[in-house]
Amino acid sequence: MHPKENIMLIRGKVKGNSAEVTEFLIPPFSTYGLGFSGFPTHMLPFDLSIIGIAHSHPSGSNAPSIEDLNNFYGKLMIIAAYPYDEWSMGVYNSKAQKIPYEIK
DSSP, X not given: OTTXXXXXXXXXXXXXXXXXXXXXXXXXXXXXXXXXXXXXXXXXXXXXXXXXEEEEETTSOOSOOHHXXXXXXXXXXXXXXXXXXXXXXEEEOTTOOBOOOOOO
């Protein structure tokens, strides 16, 4: 998909101040392009196990844009920036605060 952005739903469990991600899902009717990705939220089934969204930033910055924050969905957002490794990821809450994460 690089250099296009990609977007996925995050399935998992939230307990207190921590979350466990169990799956990444491709949202229905999602769109991808140079500098954008999205999906119609009204087309999602009711599913309480969806805890957020993950998407890529081919630009190399893992900071959320204003558009990212305006389209925030769920409890957390993961942004994977180029080169898409664990050191180039950022995890954010709905207030755009970076939150720590651990990959097991």
